[in-house]
Amino acid sequence: MTNFALVGAAGYIAPRHMKAIKDTGNSLVAAFDPNDSVGVIDSHFPDADFFVEFERFDRHIDLLRRQGAGVDYFSICSPNYLHDAHIRHALRNQAHAICEKPLVLAPWNVDALLEIEREGDAKIYNILQLRLHPAIKELRDKVANAPKDKIFDVDLTYLTSRGHWYGVSWKGDVKKSGGIASNIGVHFFDMLGWVFGDVRENVVHLHETDVASGYLEYDRARVRWFLSINPDYLPAEAKAAGKRTYRSIIIGDEELEFSEGFTELHTESYRDILAGGGFGIEDARACIETVYDIRKMTRAALSGDFHPFCKNVKL
Structure with missing residues (x-):
């Protein structure tokens, strides 16, 4: 033991x-x-x-x-x-x-x-648990086996509603949490890099306390991403169903189904580490660099390739 x-x-x-x-x-x-x-x-x-x-x-x-x-x-x-x-x-x-x-x-x-x-x-x-999710591992294999010149178009959307307490806690302090991209998005950025390769371009369209969005270009993907803790930005179907969380990854015309299997990923992470595997410091470097750049970048105008949910945000 x-x-x-x-x-x-x-x-x-x-x-x-x-x-x-x-x-x-x-x-x-x-x-x-x-x-x-x-x-x-x-x-x-x-x-x-x-x-x-x-x-x-x-x-x-x-x-x-x-x-x-x-x-x-x-x-x-x-x-x-x-x-x-x-x-x-x-x-x-x-x-x-x-x-x-x-x-x-x-x-x-x-x-x-x-x-x-x-x-x-x-x-x-x-803990980079999405790397252990069966659907994400299957996606990585799919990308690896696709023609080398194929570039995937991806829309990543993640909303997880938080109350007023969030802004009062350390999570609402960008100096302590790193901001929303670090706090709720870093594991998604790690997953994107693990699946699609190195970041080639990083554009930020929104970066507020409760919402962030941008465009990332990887070796094998063009990604529009949107993160928020504000329930006002939930899609109508999620609100109608009384849901406070919405998670979606669309690749081309296909939705990646990975809504199940999250609750056991920490246990799987521990099993992997104790068996001699696990993800070390260098594994984490790319996503840390990505969210740091997002935090420090000047916001670009809403033009070109931006996430459609940006249109719902009123600053």
């Missing part, structure tokens, strides 16, 4: 990591979060030690190591801007780090982490 510690236990995504640790037959021995709303731990690891002060958590981890019962992996579910620091903490404790996306917010942080990783035996892994 492998020992895990978890940083960010009160976060939205933390229960999926707890489930993944349990489903892979391992143990969560310690968890940290300054927020103590972590009763979900009882459903998975009621005997795990919990801390609301990082200094005491750090001391406990060090004590476990000195007693010969050290932590093997840190699961990092903290706010995006703290990932870098918490990854470094894991490696200083001679433990591997399994970190939520985005791994870091700036491309130069990737190089710094690579340097730290080379100094020891512990590894850094990023």
Whole structure:
């Protein structure tokens, strides 16, 4: 049985990591979060030690190591801007780090982490779960086997409604979350690069707190993308059905059906890592660079090839 510690236990995504640790037959021995709303731990690891002060958590981890019962992996579910620091903490404790996306917010942080990783035996892994989705893997094979000069036309649309709390939380602070493209879109940009190759052109048409949209050209695809947390931009059919989330990838004239199978992808990610696979720092570099560029770019006028949902946005 492998020992895990978890940083960010009160976060939205933390229960999926707890489930993944349990489903892979391992143990969560310690968890940290300054927020103590972590009763979900009882459903998975009621005997795990919990801390609301990082200094005491750090001391406990060090004590476990000195007693010969050290932590093997840190699961990092903290706010995006703290990932870098918490990854470094894991490696200083001679433990591997399994970190939520985005791994870091700036491309130069990737190089710094690579340097730290080379100094020891512990590894850094990023949860890039869409790479494990059967429909996405099938799409990648389809693109790889298509004529080499074929360029695919893709429309990516993802809306996941959030209430007023979002803007008040760290997620609404671009310096802490990286903005909407980083916070809810980074795994889609990773998937696009994994399937279609390197980015050749990056144009941003919208980038607000609640919506972002643009055009990306990859080696093998032209992509119009639209991301939002604003329920006003949901398509009429989704609103009529009472849905608050809408996810669509259209390739040419075909809809990619990948609505199922999301809930188990964290467990599959853990199985892959524990079996000697997993996605490391270099795997995450391209999507970090893409969302960083989106965040820093000047918006282009709504002309040329832009996502049709942009017409619904009133600034």
